Amino acid sequence: MSSPTTPRRGYHHGDLRARLISEGIALLAETGVAGFSVAKVAVRAGVSSAAPYRHFPDREALLGACAAALTAALTDVLVRAAELAGPDPVDRLAATAGAYTRYALEHRAGLDLIYSPDLAAAHRPVVVEQSRRLMDALMALTSAVLPEDASWADTADLAYVHLSTTHGYATLLPRDGRPPRDVDGIAARAVTVARDHLTGHLLRLRGHGAP
Incomplete structure (x- = not known):
């Protein structure tokens, strides 16, 4: 053996x-x-x-490959969650918050590598390529939520707020270095938080546009 x-x-x-x-x-x-x-x-x-x-060739190269693989897998998870959420654009984008939270809780420290500035410059491009795919997916889902005349800047701003809020919600919860036991409950609350935020954002937009 x-x-x-x-x-x-x-x-x-x-x-x-x-x-x-x-x-x-x-x-x-x-x-x-x-x-x-x-x-x-x-x-x-x-x-x-x-x-x-x-x-x-070195540790940084392997770290870069791991970060790229994590980002690619995370993107697939988010896209799949949106597909399963049905036709409503708010539900679809909110579902990515739950999927992201679950993925973050399962992979913990590894997910932080995606956003780490410590990777050597030579190994950043492969991560950036996958990060761009992640943001493209979120931008498409966010665009579907907003009015048709929303600018690219407004869409990007909402997508980044959605992502950063979700990431913070997921990563601040496990305080002892271990994933919480109630992962399903936490993921469900992340969906609720995201849906409430998106719904409030749309209401504010409509109020701003009202006479």
């Missing part, structure tokens, strides 16, 4: 790269960026300490 540090055989290069990213994300959720190392990821993946360097 192999030990956790015994290299596993039979990996294709692409499979190992994906496995390293997956294990890197899991490690980030447990230890945060401060406890992240290529050596620890290699142990979790069951490969030699040298194996990761065939795919990632």
Whole structure:
């Protein structure tokens, strides 16, 4: 029987790269960026300490790949939540708050890497590319909520407020480093908070436009 540090055989290069990213994300959720190392990821993946360097030249490269993968997965989760929420634009955008909160509680420290300014510049582009996809999805959902004559700036402002409020709601709750037990309840409250905010925002817009 192999030990956790015994290299596993039979990996294709692409499979190992994906496995390293997956294990890197899991490690980030447990230890945060401060406890992240290529050596620890290699142990979790069951490969030699040298194996990761065939795919990632250094720690920053692996961190960048993990951040990009987290952002891509988060975008898919939000889009899926909106699809399941039905046709109402407010419900669809509010649903992303619940999905985001659940994802943040499950991945904890790893999600902070998406917004971290500490990644080396050489590894930021891959993260920025996925971040742009995330914002494009949120912008489309936000645009559907607002009146047709809303400006791009107004749409972007509401999208960023929605995202930042949701991120704060999700990340400020777990105070002891562990996810709360009632993840479903917290996610549901995040949806309610988002819906109330969006509804109030639309009412204010209509009031402003009234004679």
